[in-house]
Amino acid sequence: GENVEQHPSTLSVQEGDSAVIKCTYSDSASNYFPWYKQELGKRPQLIIDIRSNVGEKKDQRIAVTLNKTAKHFSLHITETQPEDSAVYFCAASMYGGGSYIPTFGRGTSLIVHP
Amino acid sequence: DAGVIQSPRHEVTEMGQEVTLRCKPISGHDYLFWYRQTMMRGLELLIYFNNNVPIDDSGMPEDRFSAKMPNASFSTLKIQPSEPRDSAVYFCASSPPLGTGLFNEQFFGPGTRLTVL
Secondary structure (H helix, E strand, O other): OOOEEEEOOEEEEEOOOOEEEEEEEOOOOOOEEEEEEEOOOOOOEEEEEEEOOOOEEEEOOEEEEEEOOOOEEEEEEOOOOHHHOEEEEEEEEEEEOOEEEEEEOOOEEEEEEO | OOOOEEEOOEEEEOOOOOEEEEEEOOOOOOEEEEEEEEOOOEEEEEEEEEOOEEEEOOOOOOOOEEEEEEEOOEEEEEEOOOOHHHOEEEEEEEEOOOOOOOOOOOEEOOOEEEEEO
16 A cells, blocks of 8 residues: 655744655555645644646645655745644545545644744 | 534543544535544544445454444444543544545544543
């Protein structure tokens, strides 16, 4: 099955700095890569995603990049703010059983210091 | 829509007791997923259903775990007997059919925090 590695497990930055979270996956059949944000005590929520036919996608201060050859993808947050503090999960999804089923990374706890 | 609904939000039980977690997916969503979240193992997929039918239960840790989806608006995850190592947050998530434009975004419920003493 698919295996997703996520690094770092904890990331501490100062407000205004950039933050980068990296993930690798093992199965080349994966072709959809969502990122979820989970605030303390809350449910995970989708913040951005990228499909395998795209190398980069941006949405305001967040961007994702994908390198299919190397099987890795990254989340970039610029101008971090305290409200960005949360756990971020990457996932690699492949089509199966009529849907895209995700395998999640272990999560990165991002702490933004004001 | 109220989103995915889970109950109870918190459950404290003693080892050996039966635990039943409940989930109501978003209306119109035909996929339902059960996840377990722990610090050690992160977010693990336990089982998922399509149109009320279990598709993949390979993530269910042991025979003590079972899940059902008797209809499109209700699912249960049962642990019998429960053990302290089952303590975790259990999330239910649902996703819409392919082709609705949301490309399988998973909508998570608020989770059930289970503590087995």
